[in-house]
Amino acid sequence: AQKITQTQPGMFVQEKEAVTLDCTYDTSDPSYGLFWYKQPSSGEMIFLIYQGSYDQQNATEGRYSLNFQKARKSANLVISASQLGDSAMYFCAMKTFGGYQKVTFGTGTKLQVIP
Amino acid sequence: GAVVSQHPSWVICKSGTSVKIECRSLDFQATTMFWYRQFPKQSLMLMATSNEGSKATYEQGVEKDKFLINHASLTLSTLTVTSAHPEDSSFYICSAREGFAATRQETQYFGPGTRLLVL
Numbered sequence: 001a002q003k004i005t006q007t008q009p010g011m012f013v014q015e016k017e018a019v020t021l022d023c024t025y026d027t028s029d030p031s032y033g034l035f036w037y038k039q040p041s042s043g044e045m046i047f048l049i050y051q052g053s054y055d056q057q058n059a060t061e062g063r064y065s066l067n068f069q070k071a072r073k074s075a076n077l078v079i080s081a082s083q084l085g086d087s088a089m090y091f092c093a094m095k096t097f098g099g100y101q102k103v104t105f106g107t108g109t110k111l112q113v114i115p
Numbered sequence: 116g117a118v119v120s121q122h123p124s125w126v127i128c129k130s131g132t133s134v135k136i137e138c139r140s141l142d143f144q145a146t147t148m149f150w151y152r153q154f155p156k157q158s159l160m161l162m163a164t165s166n167e168g169s170k171a172t173y174e175q176g177v178e179k180d181k182f183l184i185n186h187a188s189l190t191l192s193t194l195t196v197t198s199a200h201p202e203d204s205s206f207y208i209c210s211a212r213e214g215f216a217a218t219r220q221e222t223q224y225f226g227p228g229t230r231l232l233v234l
Contacts, residue, residue: 043227045225047225101147102149103149103223105159105160
């Protein structure tokens with residue numbers, strides 16, 4: 001079974017500052033992928049960043065970077081230079097590559113950017 | 116990127132009626148589609164996985180007779196909530212995957228969701 005844990009139900013960050021959203025995971029499958037999605041109040045899931053379990057380097061996408069520590073089974077999202085539009089729910093998710101490759105989501109972190 | 120649409124985006128219905136939600140992949144063929152539900156301030160919970168032309172695989176605790184899934188074509192899957200009750204009120208999100216590629220993150224795309232309110 002696979003499990004995603006997000007221990008921060010809510011976070012505040014000052015505009016233009018960086019923020020780290022925590023995510024730990026558990027799986028016995030050696031091959032997996034880790035995702036972060038943003039869900040604004042409108043509800044749509046917006047893909048942000050992906051890290052494969054065999055990727056040698058940490059993923060980066062613009063202001064988003066993923067701090068992947070495989071031995072600790074953590075995949076924290078770092079948002080640099082926070083903007084007001086970053087206020088949203090953020091979900092960490094994992095996909096293993098067996099079976100139907102379903103994606104399992106964490107409970108989410110609500111980020112609020114303060115002007 | 117690929118686009119997945121859902122219809123309707125909002126639906127309000129009376130208790131006891133059935134509601135059909137459509138999920139379409141607009142510019143790719145979705146061999147697999149996933150249906151999630153999300154209660155307010157909670158995470159997405161996978162309800163079922165469907166492959167085109169075969170029966171859906173339901174997650175534990177999800178009633179297959181209650182939530183009927185039909186993946187009739189490579190671009191359309193439908194979720195029918197039968198005899199809906201107020202406790203079925205939720206946000207339903209579909210996602211669609213193109214092909215059987217197992218290593219590319221962009222192979223699964225999410226629809227915008229459908230908000231269901233059962234009175």
